[in-house]
Amino acid sequence: MDFKIAIIPGDGIGVDVVQEGVKVLNRIGEVYGHTFKYEHILAGGSCIDAHGTPLLDESIEICKSCNAILFGAVGGPKWDALPREQRPERGLARLRREFGLFANLRPAKIYEDLKENSPLKNRVIEKGLDLMLIRDLTGGIYFNEKGRREGKYGLEAYDMECYSVMEITRVAKKAFEIAMQRKKRVISVDKANALETSKLWRDTVIEVAKEYPEVELKHMLVDKAAMELACNPSVFDVILTTSIFGDILSDEAGVATGSVGMLASASLNESGFGLYEPIHGTAPDIAGKGIANPLATIASVAMMLEIALGLPQEAAAIDRAINQVLRDGYRTPDIYTDGTTKVTTVEMGTLTAERIA
Numbered sequence: 001m002d003f004k005i006a007i008i009p010g011d012g013i014g015v016d017v018v019q020e021g022v023k024v025l026n027r028i029g030e031v032y033g034h035t036f037k038y039e040h041i042l043a044g045g046s047c048i049d050a051h052g053t054p055l056l057d058e059s060i061e062i063c064k065s066c067n068a069i070l071f072g073a074v075g076g077p078k079w080d081a082l083p084r085e086q087r088p089e090r091g092l093a094r095l096r097r098e099f100g101l102f103a104n105l106r107p108a109k110i111y112e113d114l115k116e117n118s119p120l121k122n123r124v125i126e127k128g129l130d131l132m133l134i135r136d137l138t139g140g141i142y143f144n145e146k147g148r149r150e151g152k153y154g155l156e157a158y159d160m161e162c163y164s165v166m167e168i169t170r171v172a173k174k175a176f177e178i179a180m181q182r183k184k185r186v187i188s189v190d191k192a193n194a195l196e197t198s199k200l201w202r203d204t205v206i207e208v209a210k211e212y213p214e215v216e217l218k219h220m221l222v223d224k225a226a227m228e229l230a231c232n233p234s235v236f237d238v239i240l241t242t243s244i245f246g247d248i249l250s251d252e253a254g255v256a257t258g259s260v261g262m263l264a265s266a267s268l269n270e271s272g273f274g275l276y277e278p279i280h281g282t283a284p285d286i287a288g289k290g291i292a293n294p295l296a297t298i299a300s301v302a303m304m305l306e307i308a309l310g311l312p313q314e315a316a317a318i319d320r321a322i323n324q325v326l327r328d329g330y331r332t333p334d335i336y337t338d339g340t341t342k343v344t345t346v347e348m349g350t351l352t353a354e355r356i357a
């Protein structure tokens with residue numbers, strides 16, 4: 001089949017890891033007889049440097065003509081002093097908002113051969129770690145009123161956390177639907193002991209749960225959830241949470257799997273159109289060194305094949321290739337341990353692509 005994919009590498013290691021994602025996609029094309037055409041799009045700091053804005057209007061139109069978006073990461077110290085509206089991250093926020101990508105799926109699982117890498121190794125070796133964090137992506141504190149004003153003690157700034165029943169309902173439904181395909185357990189994470197938005201979140205999730213009687217629903221306060229993720233992650237099957245809590249908890253889940261460089265994501269709208277990206281950022285501390293782990297992006301390509309392109313066999317082939325490359329002992333520095341073979345970003349991409357058959 002023929003597909004068109006928007007390729008948005010962004011900045012820093014985003015450029016390196018997306019290149020390896022495309023390499024794997026091309027290999028899928030060769031082995032399974034598909035044709036992937038690409039639209040290369042600038043976003044973030046690289047787009048600011050070239051065009052003075054983090055995303056061009058025409059890029060949105062180009063994305064609309066594609067089957068899916070493959071995204072790297074945006075941002076970096078070079079652009080940190082810019083006002084918020086002009087920052088690289090606004091390019092990503094705009095894509096999320098313009099396409100209505102409210103459902104952010106962030107699966108975290110531990111690969112068999114990385115159990116030793118997890119800081120939780122004793123617990124994950126015993127009980128495993130395989131969860132799906134579902135994060136609202138277009139509401140909450142990120143996208144509501146914000147600003148600066150003169151307050152009682154002088155200058156102050158504010159970001160308003162706000163959720164409507166509609167926003168909570170649609171992301172909750174997504175979580176319950178996904179739970180139906182998994183172990184049928186949802187833990188909704190909030191801060192209902194302190195926040196009004198969380199109270200509405202909890203009440204609304206309870207209502208939605210009535211439509212899914214087979215799914216067990218529990219609620220957990222976010223501070224406890226952070227603790228459980230760090231010491232007992234197997235209690236989670238599906239985590240349903242807000243934008244800000246999900247952002248923080250997904251990095252924590254990443255570390256539990258061995259490295260934040262292992263975690264993929266899909267951001268979907270009501271009609272299933274989506275943007276696929278690793279959960280990590282541009283990693284300025286290692287950018288330009290050629291050592292970033294591309295496996296999160298490669299795993300995001302697998303999610304894209306399955307969800308956006310309806311190619312589950314091809315997605316499974318990527319998953320097998322990732323498992324195999326790890327089994328064969330290849331590691332980028334973030335997941336390196338004694339006795340394994342240290343490889344670069346490009347080598348990891350090539351070695352993974354070669355294992356697709």
Ligand SMILES: NC(=O)c1ccc[n+]([C@@H]2O[C@H](COP(=O)([O-])OP(=O)(O)OC[C@H]3O[C@@H](n4cnc5c(N)ncnc54)[C@H](O)[C@@H]3O)[C@@H](O)[C@H]2O)c1
Nearest residue numbers: 073074075076261279280281282283284285286292293334
């Ligand atoms: N979706 C996105 O575009 C996105 C996501 C997160 C952060 N950011 C941006 O990225 C910049 C840097 O943010 P940060 O440093 O807080 O987070 P980060 O995720 O970029 O890096 C955190 C740490 O994890 C390491 N790391 C991340 N990805 C890795 C990979 N693939 N392989 C090996 N190591 C990896 C980094 O080296 C660093 O030590 C900021 O400008 C931030 O706004 C963008």
Ligand SMILES: CC(C)[C@H](C(=O)O)[C@@H](O)C(=O)O
Nearest residue numbers: 074075089092247279280281
């Ligand atoms: C870049 C930033 C705004 C973004 C977020 O917080 O959503 C990132 O951390 C992520 O996890 O995708």
Ligand SMILES: [Mg+2]
Nearest residue numbers: 247248251279
């Ligand atoms: Mg984040």
